[in-house]
Structure formats: structure tokens, C-alpha cells
Amino acid sequence: DAGITQSPRHKVTETGTPVTLRCHQTENHRYMYWYRQDPGHGLRLIHYSYGVKDTDKGEVSDGYSVSRSKTEDFLLTLESATSSQTSVYFCATGRPADLDTEAFFGQGTRLTVV
């Protein structure tokens, strides 16, 4: 699993509360990604990072923010959780190399907003 740890693995939270998901990697990969996966939608990119303090929006970034203060950690924050953010969240990392930009995925975090 390329040393990627997502925490927590499962969480139930109430509508309106803030939630932070953590992705920790031990591979010194430069690139990190957050996805959500819902039935019928496949994997959708929320935010990604291409270096410490360098982040950009993906296709479904509304309601989410991220931070990358050090290489190994990429945090995803739901400022005020809503039921529509109930989903499985995957973190991924990737390293820049000439012909090899394979991405490695964590095992996912199942978030339920009630």
C-alpha cells in the first residue's frame, strides 16, 4: 500500500459539525490527492496537492478545504458537514518521474453524516 495511512477509517458525525480526515504517507511522494466515491459516480477528485502548501481544486471541491503543511500529511476538512458529503473518501499519492506517475491509494475512510 506504499505506506499510505488514512485516519479515521470510519466516522459518523452530525450535520453542521467540522470534520478533518488525514492522509499520511511515508514514501516522500510529492503529489497527493483526495477523492470521494459514491454509487453511480465513480471516483471524483476533490482536491490535490503538488507540493507543500501547493494545492488545487478538483471537480467536486465545494464544501471542502485542504492543507499540506508537510510532505507526509494531506488533510481534508469539511467545514460544516452535510448529508450529501456522506461518502467513502480515498487518498492517493504519486511521485513525479519521467515516465512513471503511478498513483498509490489508501484504503479509504467511510464517512457518514447524520
Add this chain to the structure above:
Amino acid sequence: DAKTTQPTSMDCAEGRAANLPCNHSTISGNEYVYWYRQIHSQGPQYIIHGLKNNETNEMASLIITEDRKSSTLILPHATLRDTAVYYCIVRVAGKRSGGSNYKLTFGKGTLLTVNP
């Protein structure tokens, strides 16, 4: 990144070759074709990638047409454990400055069911 089109689902008999097609008619000259798969509830797993030549590794083979507008992932001897959603992605690879070239966007993929 160029958009890809894949069938929603496919079936394959165990032990036979599974051929998964992908159309990417708007692919650019500097975009690679990548394949990932996701076994139920797990994180996606990289399979193979290529630019214009056919590629083979221990998991699969990738056949890219000469015009690069389509490709086929081949699992030579499918097993029940190959049942998964397979994603075809096209994207730029290589050392570049700026983050947008490393955006990694997935479509809905093909659900391959390998039957005994």
C-alpha cells in the same frame, strides 16, 4: 486530460482472456494511457500504462492503436479475483512544473465480472 469512454460492464469466463476496450479519440500527443482497477471497497490499484507502443507486465497487456484513439487492456487468463471495476485514464506524464499536469481524473470505468 482527454476524456475516455468505456463500456459500463463486461463478463468473462474464468481462464479466458478478458479484453477491455477504451476510446480516447481526443488524446494529445503527450498523453499516456493508464489503467487502474478497483476491487470491491478497496483503493484503486495501478495496472499498466503506455504511450504508443504495446506494453506488457506481470498483470496485463496494453494494446494501443496506431492512431492512439483507442486501447485495449488484456488480462490473459482471467481469474475470479480479477472481478473489479477497471478505469482507463489518459493524462500527461513526465517532469513538469506546475500542478495541473498531475491531475488524475477517473471516469466510471468498466465493471468486469469473471464467471466460474
